[in-house]
Amino acid sequence: MKAIVHDQLGPAESVLRLVDREVPEPGAGEVRIRVTVSGVNPTDWKARTGLYGGEVVESVPNQDGAGVVDAVGPDVDGLAVGDRVWLTLAAYLRPGSGTAQEYTVVPAERVFPLPGDASFELGASIGVPAITAHRALTVAEDGPTRLAPGALDGKVILVAGGAGAVGHAAIQLARWAGATVIATVGSAAKAGYPEAAGAQYVVNYNDADAGAQIRGFAPDGVDLVVEVAIGANAELDLEVLRPLGTIAIYANNGDKPFAVDIRQNMGLNARYQYVLLYTVGWDKLTAAAEDINAAIEAGALPVGEDAGLPLHHFTLDRTAEAHQAVESGATGKVLIDVS
Numbered sequence: 001m002k003a004i005v006h007d008q009l010g011p012a013e014s015v016l017r018l019v020d021r022e023v024p025e026p027g028a029g030e031v032r033i034r035v036t037v038s039g040v041n042p043t044d045w046k047a048r049t050g051l052y053g054g055e056v057v058e059s060v061p062n063q064d065g066a067g068v069v070d071a072v073g074p075d076v077d078g079l080a081v082g083d084r085v086w087l088t089l090a091a092y093l094r095p096g097s098g099t100a101q102e103y104t105v106v107p108a109e110r111v112f113p114l115p116g117d118a119s120f121e122l123g124a125s126i127g128v129p130a131i132t133a134h135r136a137l138t139v140a141e142d143g144p145t146r147l148a149p150g151a152l153d154g155k156v157i158l159v160a161g162g163a164g165a166v167g168h169a170a171i172q173l174a175r176w177a178g179a180t181v182i183a184t185v186g187s188a189a190k191a192g193y194p195e196a197a198g199a200q201y202v203v204n205y206n207d208a209d210a211g212a213q214i215r216g217f218a219p220d221g222v223d224l225v226v227e228v229a230i231g232a233n234a235e236l237d238l239e240v241l242r243p244l245g246t247i248a249i250y251a252n253n254g255d256k257p258f259a260v261d262i263r264q265n266m267g268l269n270a271r272y273q274y275v276l277l278y279t280v281g282w283d284k285l286t287a288a289a290e291d292i293n294a295a296i297e298a299g300a301l302p303v304g305e306d307a308g309l310p311l312h313h314f315t316l317d318r319t320a321e322a323h324q325a326v327e328s329g330a331t332g333k334v335l336i337d338v339s
Contacts, residue, residue, distance in 0.1 A: 003101030004319045007058040009050035012323035016048070016061070018316065024096075024105040026073035031108050033087060037124035038099035038316075038336040039064035041165070042251070045327045047091075058096070061319070062336070063089050065099030066114060066123025076108045084114040088127030089285070092278055099124075100319050102339055109282055112289045115297045121311060125303045125333045126169065126292055131277055133170035134288035136226045136248035137177070139273040143224065143246070144177075147291045149298075152179035156218045158240060159183045161228035162194030162202065165333050166250060168309045169301065170226045171197040173292075176300035182217050184210070184233075190331065196308030211239035221245060231256030243268050250275040309333050 001023050006015040026032045044062050046052060069083040079085070090106050091098035097106050114123045137157065138144055144151040157174045161167045162183025174181050175198040183194035184205040191202045201217045203210050214222065214236075221242025227233060228251045237247050238261065249272060252258060260272075277285065295301045303309045310332030314322040318336075325334050 001102040002316055003060055004098075004316065005058050005060055006048060007056065009048065009056055012045065012048065012320040012327070016320045016323065018319075021101065023103050026071050026105045028074045029076060029108055030073040030105050031069055031076055031079050031111055032071040032103055032105045033065070033067045033085065033111065034070040034103055035065045035099050035101060035338045036067040036120040037065060038062045038338050039066075039124035039127060040322050040326045040334040040336065041128045042326060043128060044098075045323045048323065060091065060096055060098035060101050060104070061323070062099040063091055064124055064127030065090060065104070065338075066120040067339075069111070070103060079108055079111060079113075084120075084123075085111050086114050086123030086126060087111045088131060088289075089277060100316065100336060100338070102316075109286065112293060115293050118296050121335055122296070122301070122303050124335055125165070125309070125311070126296075126301065128277060129165035129333075130169040130173070130292050130301065131285060131288045132166050132250050132275055133173055133226065134291060135275045135277070135280060135284065136166075136170060136250055136273075137174055137224065139248050139275070140224050140246040141271055142244065146287060147173055147177045148294065149176065150178050152177035155179045155223045156221075157181050158214065158218075158222040158225045158237075159194070159199065160205070160226060160233050160237075161185070161253070162197070162199055163190040163308075163331055164228060165309065167194065167226065167228065168197050168303075171199045171308075172301050173295060175199075176295050176298065180218070182214055182222065193308040193331065196306060198308075205233065205236060211236055214240040224248060226250070229253040229256070231258040234258055234261075238264050238268065238270070241268055241270060244271075246271040246273060248273045248275055303333060311335055313337055
């Protein structure tokens with residue numbers, strides 16, 4: 001089978017290479033997936049460049065994907081050969097199981113049914129971004145731990161970076177759950193993406209009066225912020241957060257240092273919750289996947305240009321270009337058509 005591997009850390013064009021590997025066999029509790037589409041996320045290029053540290057071993061990149069169950073090992077329930085599925089965290093603690101290959105073997109708990117006639121490109125787009133968004137939307141002290149229609153009724157959610165993949169999923173899931181959604185973007189050219197995803201209001205965070213604009217839509221303040229650049233946005237977040245509000249931080253794009261203003265945060269009784277899927281626990285990941293599948297079945301998580309998330313397709317032999325696109329900040333979702 002064809003696979004993309006690297007056994008060094010560095011630039012995509014230097015370390016990623018296409019090779020032939022043996023088709024792996026599933027063991028107990030594992031399934032083999034014939035990968036149709038592989039999704040590329042920032043975590044994939046960060047791992048490839050060594051930002052996470054760790055021992056350097058031969059690895060297959062990419063955590064997310066979608067395809068068809070090809071073989072099932074012993075002690076697997078709920079999955080059968082021929083099932084259409086999506087998977088996430090495929091390479092977590094399993095460097096050879098990334099989705100940038102024609103077949104991968106992963107623990108069954110990382111694989112979820114792809115509902116109805118949902119496309120493989122949708123399945124490959126939802127893993128890390130949608131589960132991250134779900135986690136961010138369910139960490140408030142007085143908020144829900146699961147998402148469903150009505151779960152966020154009466155809540156106002158601010159989604160920073162509404163044109164990104166996590167922001168896109170957060171907007172869609174929050175709207176599906178009944179929230180009012182305000183999204184921020186960095187340019188007028190990007191404003192249409194969160195609008196297409198369903199955000200009722202969009203604000204350019206570079207505007208001098210961005211806080212006043214957000215307060216105009218949410219006079220009492222926002223209940224929760226889904227935050228992608230806490231260092232750059234901390235001041236704005238506190239300007240618009242209501243007392244007892246929550247800021248869920250899943251990234252710090254731009255790497256601007258983040259300093260906590262103790263007095264201001266104490267005055268708000270603010271809560272900060274960091275979000276990283278690798279250590280959140282499979283009980284929460286599974287619950288998120290179940291809610292995401294319910295949203296897919298309801299038609300609430302579309303992808304594509306019309307839905308506010310442009311799709312960029314690459315072939316397997318162009319995986320390096322796909323990684324470069326994500327690393328350079330391409331707007332939308334980067335996908336690799338594997339088979």
